Amino acid sequence: MQAATAGPADPDASTHALDDDATLDGVDLEQLAHRIATPLHAYSASAIRQRIDTLRQALAGLDAGICFAVKANPNLAILQLMAEAGVGADIVSAGELQRSLHAGVPPGRIVFSGVGKSADEITGALSVGIARFNVESLDELHLLQRLAQAQQVVAAAAVRINPDVDAHTHAKISTGKSENKFGVSIDEARCWFAARSMFPNVRLDGLHVHIGSQILDAEPFRLALQRVAVFWRELEQAGHPIASIDVGGGLGVCYRAGVDQPLAVTDYAAAIHEALSGFKGRILLEPGRWLVAEAGVLLTRVIRVKPGVERCFLVLDAAMNDLQRPSLYDAWHDIVPVRADASGSPTTYDIVGPVCETGDTFARGRVLPECVAGDLLLIKATGAYGASMASTYNSRPLAAEVLLDRGRYAVVRRRQHFDEMIAGEQPARHWQTP
Structure with a gap:
């Protein structure tokens, strides 16, 4: 090796x-x-470092940040390896936040996803200054505003879009269809941006999409990213600047030799390049598996x-x-x-x-x-x-x-x-x- x-x-x-x-x-x-x-x-450790290097090479030319999906493997030694390689963390709980910080991941490289963030979890994440919240409901947006106001801080937030795209993966790890619990429709997100003035302690300047896991085909990624890109351009034209687009994770791997044909990471990166051509902000990725x-x-x-x-x-x-x-x-x-x-x-x-x-x-x-x-x-x-x-x-x-x-x-x-x-x-x- x-x-x-x-x-x-x-x-x-x-x-x-x-x-x-x-x-x-x-x-x-x-x-x-x-x-x-x-x-x-x-x-x-060598194989993990090599995967990080391979993904970075494929993303060359993009202002891109990698945030490891901690739920995939939260062992502190793995998280420390990620931190040493300059990789951030995608978290879904207070425990994952504490693990990431303990392993040396800077708060500025941590994004908080998940449909059920509690008040205590949001308060803790605000207090350490994480990079961004991926907001999944209007109720969560109101809660984030109240808690950020109480701390007299401004929280950076992205709307998690549910693009209603079938990822062609196992039903239990599909997250981007309208029937799934994750994210909100583009119509609802449009209303959030129109009402941004109601949330002075939330800087709503990001979009987030994640359609599922163990995806072996580029087409679902392309379709989801195209829908997000159309919405990004619409928001920009309406006077709502977008600083960050989080494209989620989902890249599949080979579990069954000779049968599973994982998508080449260069093809995945090409789909991002193509869909988000012209975007001047930061692109975030959340690979785990x-x-x-x-x-x-x-x-x-x-x-x-x-x-x-x-x-x-x-x-x-x-x-x-x-x-x-x-x-x-x-x-x-x-x-x-x-x-x-x-x-x-x-x-x-x-x-x-x-x-x-x-x-x-x-x-x-x-x-x-x-x-x-x-x-x-x-x-x-x-x-x-x-x-x-x-x-x-x-x-x-x-x-x-x-x-x-x-x-x-x-x-x-x-x-x-x-x-x-x-x-x-x-x-x-x-x-x-x-």
């Missing part, structure tokens, strides 16, 4: 974290699993092979609480053995975890070389929405997370202890009345 500071010669080239199925960022995965134990999440998904893997060992009447089950020590995407979205992740000699007879397995749910299934009818108890497997492309969505269901401790960087590794979250899991719980000893 290239050094972390080197970008690919071809900015369209796919950046893969895995050197092969046995090493990641120069680290032997079998040795890593032996030292840390499984299940464990491992991330390649695209920066970290393929940089991460979940290492897990086979507990046992369980022959069934109709199928053969491969039972792993990882479970749905460690990686929810297959259970939640029926998502595909490539799964391979981690060993030099994977020449066993091809065998068809349902690959499952130990949690007491039928939904605790990573794959059905998957063909692998014949496996035995103790074999180490690699679940690919888990760097986004893997550990970030994990839980302690079935009282299973949160898995360890490890950052790898050119032959070295560092534990960036140790495996949770039982006492930590129950730290907030206590017997009902002190009864009170409301």
